[in-house]
Amino acid sequence: AQSVTQLDSQVPVFEEAPVELRCNYSSSVSVYLFWYVQYPNQGLQLLLKYLSGSTLVKGINGFEAEFNKSQTSFHLRKPSVHISDTAEYFCAVSDNKAAGNKLTFGGGTRVLVKP
Amino acid sequence: DARVTQTPRHKVTEMGQEVTMRCQPILGHNTVFWYRQTMMQGLELLAYFRNRAPLDDSGMPKDRFSAEMPDATLATLKIQPSEPRDSAVYFCASGWADRNYGYTFGSGTRLTVV
Incomplete structure (x- = not known):
């Protein structure tokens, strides 16, 4: 079984400041890792994904994440946030088996960008 | 852009209704x-579901929930009878599992059972 832990339920941050959202996972097999963003009253939108290769992954809207296998982490970062980045962010893991591939989500981190 | 469409967007119903x-x-x-x-x-x-066949429904309360894919363009989730604790936002997502490119989510159905 796999699980995802997002260590911070809320992160307040000032506009133009950097932000890091932490995500740790556990799994007995190789995994794929994802970050999704959910704006108010909307569905989830894929920000970025790690499938293989380079451990630094760049996504949309200036976000990036780093896969660290030894620490089983996949932290999300943005060097300078905008008001429009106010949203909830979800880390997710998918097992690396063709028969499965369902997504298991963390509890989410709510980011509030202040002017 | 292709999108996943969910209907209705909002639903308010009385306890016991389908x-x-x-x-x-x-x-x-x-x-x-x-x-x-x-x-x-x-x-x-x-x-x-994979190719319309149910793969796993272990997360669903079997006595009141049912999920089906009558054809490739339609998936349904039914609750009968509904209860207040079913109030939630229900999301549908689709994708290519074998390629694991991530899944596309719909905007959700916000269900309120009173």
């Missing part, structure tokens, strides 16, 4: 998921 939520996945996607989102439990996987 509720049907619909999802039109992106054409060509072979996997469809149903998730439920609540403040207390977060995102929970209810069921998912």
